[in-house]
Amino acid sequence: MExxxxxxxxxxxxxxKIKKQNLLVNTDNTYNPIRLNPAEEVAExxxxxxxFRIAYDALEDEFAVLAALLDVRLQAGLTQxxxxxxxxxxxxxxARIESNLGKQDHSPSLNTLRRYASACGMKLVIQMVxxxxxxxFL
Numbered sequence: 001m002e003x004x005x006x007x008x009x010x011x012x013x014x015x016x017k018i019k020k021q022n023l024l025v026n027t028d029n030t031y032n033p034i035r036l037n038p039a040e041e042v043a044e045x046x047x048x049x050x051x052f053r054i055a056y057d058a059l060e061d062e063f064a065v066l067a068a069l070l071d072v073r074l075q076a077g078l079t080q081x082x083x084x085x086x087x088x089x090x091x092x093x094x095a096r097i098e099s100n101l102g103k104q105d106h107s108p109s110l111n112t113l114r115r116y117a118s119a120c121g122m123k124l125v126i127q128m129v130x131x132x133x134x135x136x137f138l
Contacts, residue, residue: 042056062101062107063101065101065113066098066101069098069101069113069116070098072116072117072120072122073120075120076120076121076122078119078120080094080095080098081094083116083119083120086118086119087115087116087119088115094116097112097116110124110126
């Protein structure tokens with residue numbers, strides 16, 4: 001029996017065992033991307049999981065600071081390596097600073113945030129506002 005058009009296009013998989021885990025591996029080397037939409041997944045999880053919503057909302061300030069840092073760096077047209085050089089640190093250190101904002105036990109100091117802003121040609125401004133009012137960080 002002749003395979004249908006779709007059967008020709010489906011990738012072939014085989015089971016392999018790596019470190020006691022059964023994994024499916026694409027054996028015919030076809031391109032088979034996995035669609036990923038983190039914003040959609042987060043929105044769905046926030047809507048359906050009260051514990052996740054509380055934990056996610058608790059990180060709102062960290063997400064705002066991270067977004068501000070990345071925006072400032074991109075607006076300045078600088079890479080991590082360039083900002084790191086201007087701050088007098090290595091690029092991996094700067095990557096750690098940017099990635100650790102969501103971890104409350106490893107938040108960057110005010111001095112580090114000032115140096116980051118200065119390296120991007122900006123000045124750090126901290127603002128306090130009443131809850132439920134969107135704040136801006138620069």
